[in-house]
Amino acid sequence: MGFYENDQKYVMNTYNKTPIEIVDGEGVYVTDIQGHRYLDMFGGIAVNVLGHKNKKILDAVNCQASRYIHLSNYFASEPTVQLAKLLVENTFAEKVFFTNSGTEANEAAIKIGRKYGRSISPDKTKILSADNSFHGRTCGSLAITGQKKYQEPFEPLLPNVYNFEFNNIESFKRVVDDQVCAVFIEAIQGEGGIVEVKETFMQEVKALSIQHDFLLIVDEIQAGIGRTGKFLSYENYGITPDVVTLAKALGGGFPIGAVLTGEKASSVLKPGDHGTTFGPNPVVSAVGCVVVNEVLNETFLSEVHDKGCYIKNKIENLKKQYPDIISEIRGTGLMLGINTGKYAGPIKEMAFERKMLLNVTAGDIVRIVPALNITYDEINQFIATFTDILAEVAQQK
Template sequence: MLLNVYNRFPVNFVKGEGLTLIDDKGDRYLDFVSGIAVNALGHAHPKMVETIQKQAETLLHVSNLYYNEAQNKAAEKLLEATKYERVFFCNSGAEANELALKIARKYGKGISPSKNVILYMKNSFHGRTTGTLAVTGQEKYQADYRPLIPNTVEVEFNNVAELKAKFNDDICAIILEPVQGEGGLASASSEFIAEIKALSEKHNSLVIFDEIQCGLSRTGTVLYSDQLPLKADVVTLAKALGGGVPIGACITKGRANEILVPGDHGSTYGGNPFVCSVAYTVLSEITTPEFLANVRKMSDYARQKLSELQVKHPEIEEIRGQGLLLGFKLKENLAAGDFVKKALEHKLLLVAAGGNVVRYFPALIVTEKEIDATIPILDQVFTEMKK
């Protein structure tokens, strides 16, 4: 019935409450996937439900031929929280990255016909469109779809020497996830970020941060890059922005603001009143100082608990990630995919990432009690897998 593009787990969920998912048999699961960092406020958050009901009775769609108040409010809230200047709303992270690439290419063309090369990172993930695949540094995603768009060059993440060797005046932009998601939760080093800043200034190139997974409060600041000494020209967002409804955003500042003109880009559904009203509600919750402080508190607590587990189970090679974008890398004797399947049997939802990493992504409203509830399950999975 469905196109065969997912290896789905054998469970059918029918209801959600906070960090709990309930299947069609009535079994309850603790959700530490959060729709892959989407459900920032958990499931069926009352303020989201209220907004959805109210907006459904008011206005769903009018197209971008006209202004709508929900889009205006969402834009104002997002730009105020991120300190950026312009935004385009679309339907997904991949679409946001497509727009970022178009901005980069047109920017370069305005300087020189040869300034059209985009640097991207090995093990990155920016989407599954033919454009974003060209800057997704994983052969398993690219192989069957070549030829991809030209003039994209891969750089090893955190390899300063290689970055220097490949950066030149033909580079119109560099795109990276400051914390790689699908690539295994590796974080950009301070040396790498400093070199990107220096080289992009030297060669007059745009910097694009893909914060689709690490942005919007998951690391305890509105943008993860708020913690970095480099503010990108373009930032792409999605996932947590809608808390479960499909919306993405591409935000810009400075020289990136005015590159595109009417007719250069568009989206039929992007920024419709329905999704923007929900995004406004989500942003109003997750960007307050009190909410961010609690994310940082829960992050410290979760990392502490995972560290204690690592002492008992040295099969955990490393705890990775930032904030509540957490995960643990397993040693080669255990496979992350097998670990996730075994955890599912114990009613704990996890998801694997590259590099044999198990992602641990609770909703941002997680409590100490819910974190505590995962530890004996993880302990049991380790014990069973070692037998």
């Protein structure tokens, strides 16, 4: 019996897994047990930012693992301090709290928001988040995720959370008041289907955060670490947040999350208020330093932007050719969504038959989140395969 069958037998089925047995990876390719090579446009869901088997990552793992693997948060760890310093020196942040995943970063941010509010007034505990947002699966993060389908089976969740319509300032104004302690927002909604915030909306929310004294918390778990062509995605909208949450790409494939805090939020948590045994693992911190140093390179970020524009142009041309299949291409940098409506599922399957891994989100959006160091040749391979698939879909219609 292959390990895919054993996965179905022994691993709890919370994801509908693709029937493939991957045994190796290199750059933007993975190889299955039969030796078939697949172009990986899935990118581990926006995680494998430097691709598979990156030499600098492997060296960092070997180097740190041969010193020590875990100490606990009662001792300063050199790679972790280095990573915190890099994040502080290159963003709005003054301090960093590390976690092991995205949802844990949001849990910590929720606690920071609540404690911040209660330090001003005992009833300043209201949290706002957007309809269609996604902030994670643990109970706090789930409570601020603006999608009923994920929440309902687990209710009752954290109280005093309200949603506003994304990009609708009138809707936001209906729920905001002085009792709000924190607002969570993704600059580009990822799971929600690659929906970008409007600059004016973001700026008005920022202005209201000053007026009502709440923490503006930008969830950069999917859009951060270079994915949009900026180091952090909020830089695209001319605002400075109070808190940013990170995960996914930060560990280049290893689990890590982080909460970055600015002036308003950096001293909210005191010893004993919050903690984690594992976060962050020193080996992962060492990898995080590699990732951040690579991504922060000026050329790297401008290339992400240019590659995004290149793909968008190509898909816009395909949209002209196949207007009944592609209704929209949206997103920034290498965080792109192609709205293919009811064809998204079949397109994903046809891509698999053609040895290309594609991800579909929100039911109808083909989500393009490959490694950020994907080459133009590899992008052209993606475009050629995608074009071929569209021709087949058009023929079958």
